Amino acid sequence: MAPVQEMSDARQALRAAEEVGAPVRASETYGRSRSLLEQAESSLSAGEFQAARRQAREARALAIEARIRAAE
Template structure:
């Protein structure tokens, strides 16, 4: 029984020791899509939160804190998707009329 428990713990630990490459990529892509949808103007707070989480994930990745980097990358993706939804649900910002 102890051997199984040790094996399970080792397996769980090994899953978290790999860099979160896919999660980082997903977050970057979600932020790019939100920007393209106009989130910088229509959902700036959500977009900035996504960028902040991504910056944190990059720092954690550099420090080889992969579990923390994975968490922050997932949060960045979620915030970017929030920005995307918010920017798509709001009408475009009114433009000033030129004289």
């Protein structure tokens, strides 16, 4: 089954990070998160659902970390 919820969660976490300035204030962590989400999207398109799920979860975790760092 496609990781629809995980992808949505990762996108929402990235948007929340962007809202507090993470692309500038936590650029490395934010960039890694964005890259992982892009990888997840590629995996999803290729039908590699397990990889997409894992990458989306990692992207979400990094986006949350970036949001926290940017808000400090």
